Amino acid sequence: MDQVAASLPFLPSEDVVWGWHQELAAMGPRFTGSPGHESFTEWLKVQFGAVPGFQLQPPDSIPFQRWLAKGWSLRIDQDPMVGPSGAVPVSYYYPYSGMTNVGGVKARLVDLGIYMEGLSTSSFWAPANGAIALVRLPPYIQSMTFDQVPIGAFEPGRDQLSAVLDYVVHTGVLKNPVFSLRGIPLLDARNAGVRGVICVWSGMSDGMVANQYTPFAATYPNASGVPVPGDYGCPALWVGDSTGQWLAHSAAAGTATVTLTLTADITKDAVTETVWGVLRGAGGDGSSLIINTHTDGPNVPEENGALGMLALAQHFAQQGHSRDLYFVMATGHFQILQFDEPIPNARFVMGRDAISKWMVAHPEIYQRALAGVTLEHLGCTMWGDDDEGGYVRTGPCEWGTTYTTQKQGPINLDNLELRAYLEAVEATNRAGTPTGPVGTVLPAPIFFGEGAPLYAGGLGTVSTCALPSYLLQVGSLTEPYLLNLDKLDKHLIHGQVQSFCRTISTLDAAAAGDF
Structure with missing residues (x-):
C-alpha cells in the first residue's frame, strides 16, 4: 500500500520519518546537556519552527550540575x-x-x-x-504485571482476551x-x-x-x-x-x-532546554491536549518520541482540530533526580519524570488539559539472550506497554483513553500498517515513562513505554556507532505514529465530560 495511509494524508511518509532517525543517529549520544543533546534540541527547534501555524515558545532553560x-x-x-x-x-x-x-x-x-x-x-x-x-x-528481573494492571490488549490474529493473556505471559517475568x-x-x-x-x-x-x-x-x-x-x-x-x-x-x-x-x-550550572510549543485549535471548550516525550538519552530508540511528535505536528497543522495541542519535549529524563518537581495535589503514583518541571513552570496549561499523549521508544524489535548465551533478535517487535488512564474525578464506565487507543491500533492494522502487539495497563502504582507526572497532575493518559533490553544501551557491542538504529523497524515506527494520530483525533473530538 502507499506509505502514507490514505486516511491520514498529511502525515509525512515512512521514508521521511526514517530519514529523521538516521539524522538522529548521526548526532551521537544525547546525555543530558551534552553537545549531542544540544544538537538535537536545536534541530527540533528548526523543524517545529518550520511547521505552518506551530507556535514555538521560548524554551525553558534549566540549570543543572552536569x-x-x-x-x-x-x-x-x-x-x-x-x-x-x-x-x-x-x-x-x-x-x-x-x-x-x-x-x-x-x-x-x-x-x-x-x-x-x-x-x-x-x-x-x-x-x-x-x-x-x-x-x-x-x-x-521484574514483573510488568505485578504493579501494573492489564486492562486491554491488541495482538494481530488474536481476540482481546487471548491478547491480554499473551501480554501477561510475556511480561510476567522479564530479565x-x-x-x-x-x-x-x-x-x-x-x-x-x-x-x-x-x-x-x-x-x-x-x-x-x-x-x-x-x-x-x-x-x-x-x-x-x-x-x-x-x-x-x-x-x-x-x-x-x-x-x-x-x-x-x-x-x-x-x-x-x-x-x-x-x-x-x-x-x-550547565544549561539544558525543554523545547515546546502549541498548535491552536479551531475553538471549543477551552480545554487542551498535551503531547510529550523527552529528548535526552543514549541512543535512537530512547529518544525517537520527538520524531513521532514532529510527524504528528506536521499532520495536525493541516488537519483541522478543535482543541489546542501542546507539544512538550522535556529535558532531564536521564538526570531525573535533578529535574523532578513535586506536582501540587498529586494523584498517587510511583513514577517521576522530567516533564514535571515544565508542568510546575506552566500550571495554567496542564491544569486546563484533559489528557496527555506520551510517545517513547517507537519501533522496537525484540532482543534477548538465546539458549547458547548469544544476544539475538527473539521476536518481530516488543510489546508496547501503554498506560490508558482516565482523568481524575468521576470515573466513566467507558474508559475513553483505552477505547480511543485500541480502536486506533486496530484501524491502523486494518489499513495495512503494522503496529506490533500492545498491552494497555493501569498503574498499580508503577508508571514508567514521561506520562507519569501528567497522570499525577490529574490528566487522562495514553502513554506508551516499551522496554526493550537495549533501551539504555549506547549502541551494540558490534556496531556501537548505529546507536541501536539497527534494532528499529521503520514500518512499525510509522504504524505507531499513525495509531497516535488516530488516538489524538478521537480525543480531540470527544466531549470534556467523557475523559
Missing part, C-alpha cells in the same frame, strides 16, 4: 601463577559515580560478593576500605538491564573508604550488557547528591558476568591490584 565521562578503562596486575596481567574488558562506565585523574586509581582488589538491595547494610563495604571493591549484582535504574549505594562505599567499585552484571550475556548507560536515577555519591567540580565521588565501572568471575578468582589470591580509570568533566 557530569560527562571522557574516558574509562580497567587494568589488573597480579602474580602470573594466578592469571594474566593487563587490560580488563569493561562493559561501560557507571554514570554520575565519580571520576579519577588520567592515571586512574590503583588499589588492591577486594571481592565483596553479592550486593542485595534492601538486605546489604553499609557495613557491607567495610572490608574494602582503601581498596577497589568487586561487587556482583543479582540478575535484574532486563533497564531494571538497574537505582544502582547501588556508592555513598556508603565512599564513606567506608572504598576508592572505587567494579560492578558485575549477572545472568546476562556480554552482548546484552554492553554499553548500558545505567543507572540513570541515582544520586552522585556525596552529601548533596549532585556532582561538584573537584569532588571525585566514588568512581565505578561495569563488567560482564564472565569477566567478573575471573576477577573474583584473582581477588581470592589476595595479591591482585587493579587500576580503575574514569575521567570526566563536571560543569556547575
Whole structure:
C-alpha cells in the first residue's frame, strides 16, 4: 500500500520519518546537556519552527550540575601463577559515580560478593576500605504485571482476551538491564573508604550488557547528591558476568591490584532546554491536549518520541482540530533526580519524570488539559539472550506497554483513553500498517515513562513505554556507532505514529465530560 495511509494524508511518509532517525543517529549520544543533546534540541527547534501555524515558545532553560565521562578503562596486575596481567574488558562506565585523574586509581582488589538491595547494610563495604571493591549484582528481573494492571490488549490474529493473556505471559517475568535504574549505594562505599567499585552484571550475556548507560536515577555519591567540580565521588565501572568471575578468582589470591580509570568533566550550572510549543485549535471548550516525550538519552530508540511528535505536528497543522495541542519535549529524563518537581495535589503514583518541571513552570496549561499523549521508544524489535548465551533478535517487535488512564474525578464506565487507543491500533492494522502487539495497563502504582507526572497532575493518559533490553544501551557491542538504529523497524515506527494520530483525533473530538 502507499506509505502514507490514505486516511491520514498529511502525515509525512515512512521514508521521511526514517530519514529523521538516521539524522538522529548521526548526532551521537544525547546525555543530558551534552553537545549531542544540544544538537538535537536545536534541530527540533528548526523543524517545529518550520511547521505552518506551530507556535514555538521560548524554551525553558534549566540549570543543572552536569557530569560527562571522557574516558574509562580497567587494568589488573597480579602474580602470573594466578592469571594474566593487563587490560580488563569493561562493559561501560557507571554514570554520575565519580571520576579519577588520567592515571586512574590503583588499589588492591577486594571481592565483596553479592550486593542485595534492601538486605546489604553499609557495613557491607567495610572490608574494602582503601581498596577497589568487586561487587556482583543479582540478575535484574521484574514483573510488568505485578504493579501494573492489564486492562486491554491488541495482538494481530488474536481476540482481546487471548491478547491480554499473551501480554501477561510475556511480561510476567522479564530479565532486563533497564531494571538497574537505582544502582547501588556508592555513598556508603565512599564513606567506608572504598576508592572505587567494579560492578558485575549477572545472568546476562556480554552482548546484552554492553554499553548500558545505567543507572540513570541515582544520586552522585556525596552529601548533596549532585556532582561538584573537584569532588571525585566514588568512581565505578561495569563488567560482564564472565569477566567478573575471573576477577573474583584473582581477588581470592589476595595479591591482585587493579587500576580503575574514569575521567570526566563536571560543569556547575550547565544549561539544558525543554523545547515546546502549541498548535491552536479551531475553538471549543477551552480545554487542551498535551503531547510529550523527552529528548535526552543514549541512543535512537530512547529518544525517537520527538520524531513521532514532529510527524504528528506536521499532520495536525493541516488537519483541522478543535482543541489546542501542546507539544512538550522535556529535558532531564536521564538526570531525573535533578529535574523532578513535586506536582501540587498529586494523584498517587510511583513514577517521576522530567516533564514535571515544565508542568510546575506552566500550571495554567496542564491544569486546563484533559489528557496527555506520551510517545517513547517507537519501533522496537525484540532482543534477548538465546539458549547458547548469544544476544539475538527473539521476536518481530516488543510489546508496547501503554498506560490508558482516565482523568481524575468521576470515573466513566467507558474508559475513553483505552477505547480511543485500541480502536486506533486496530484501524491502523486494518489499513495495512503494522503496529506490533500492545498491552494497555493501569498503574498499580508503577508508571514508567514521561506520562507519569501528567497522570499525577490529574490528566487522562495514553502513554506508551516499551522496554526493550537495549533501551539504555549506547549502541551494540558490534556496531556501537548505529546507536541501536539497527534494532528499529521503520514500518512499525510509522504504524505507531499513525495509531497516535488516530488516538489524538478521537480525543480531540470527544466531549470534556467523557475523559
